[in-house]
Amino acid sequence: MSATRASAPPTRRAAVDSTGPGRSLPTLVRHLAVAAGVALLVLMASYQLDSFRNFQLATVAAYLCATAGLTVLTGLCGQLSLGHGALMATGAYTLALVQNAFAERGLTAGGLLVVSLVVAVLATVVVGAVVGVAAARLRGPYLAGLTLAVAVVVPALTVTFDGVFNGEQGLAVPVAPAPAGLGSYFPHERWQLWVATAATLLCLVLLANLVRSRYGRCFRAVRDDEVAAGLAGIHVARTQVIAFVISAGSAGLGGALLAVLAQSVSPGAFGLTLSLFLLMAVVIGGLGRLAGAVWGAFLLVALPDLTHSLTNLFTLSPATAQRLEGNLPLAIFGSTLIAVMIVAPGGVQGLLSRLTRALRARWPAGRS
Helix, strand or coil: CHHHHHHHHHHHHHHHHHCCHHHHHHHHHHHHHHHHHHHHHHHHHHHHCCHHHHHHHHHHHHHHHHHHHHHHHHHHCCCCCCCHHHHHHHHHHHHHHHHHHHHHCCCCCCCHHHHHHHHHHHHHHHHHHHHHHHHCCCCHHHHHHHHHHHHHHHHHHHHHCHHHHCHHHCEECCCCCCCHHHCCCCCHHHHHHHHHHHHHHHHHHHHHHHHCCHHHHHHHHHHHCHHHHHHCCCCHHHHHHHHHHHHHHHHHHHHHHHHHHHCEECHHHHCHHHHHHHHHHHHHHHCCCHHHHHHHHHHHHHHHHHHHHHHHCCCCCHHHHHHHHHHHHHHHHHHHHHHHHHHCCCHHHHHHHHHHHHHHHHHHHHHC
16 A cells, blocks of 8 residues: 555656656747748748749738638637638738828838737737637537628728728738848848748747647547536636637738738728638648648639639630639639548548558558
């Protein structure tokens, strides 16, 4: 009996130590190393690509913030959201208002953009907290209906209060040029890519560490079985609100970056269609995997080019071509979603993971 008591404390200490800071440090270092590698690749690619491709990559980075946040909410915590386009609009309009306030006071320093991005994220976090508290009480179609209402109401508010948001025309976003130390002829699109990449990599590192932390395990437990999670001592409603707040902050950062890239913001850019595209993008990329959010972000940027190329294959009147370009993206996204769900239910990243496991399983046999 005494031997059992004597051996119990070291066992408990070992269990605590195995999940403590000692294990989290290598994970953080690994994520930072991957982020540094990606940053180096983007840096080199920015000098090889033309201005338009740099702008496209920067747009991918902006969308990636939103798709990564939605992946955490829907893929890890199991909450369906049809209103992330509205959360992106919140971040975009907040950044536009803050940047215009700085410009009116003659403040044009480039470092103020960081302040505007932080304010945009905080404003979206507040909105996400309000919506998240209500969403934590709802399930299934009721939750989808709430987020759908948010996707409709937020753009409508920008039109209703046109004295503040300038109605359908939207707001211009004054952005300082690239630092003078980079040269007077430094391409503005390259500087935009650097800014968007830095902000997105910071967001992804934080989300990746969150997924591997205790909060990530709580998210997955709530997603798999809320009753069992509650019996295990997890506060289900609080966990869902935290997931919604984190996802909203990521979407707000993505919307703010889009406003920086376009140097303008209008309600038409953040309609219900964007929310549907974001949800379909994370499902096609691989729901529940941050790597799948990358594929979804690339798809969101590649889709307009694909639509334009398809319409150019036919001789159409300008009105018909415009109508086709407006409806074809949704049709392509829907068709792709159906095909992916049939061929690869785990999305693009799930398919790649299965192929990688199959190759690893065959590799030792091939060597022997």
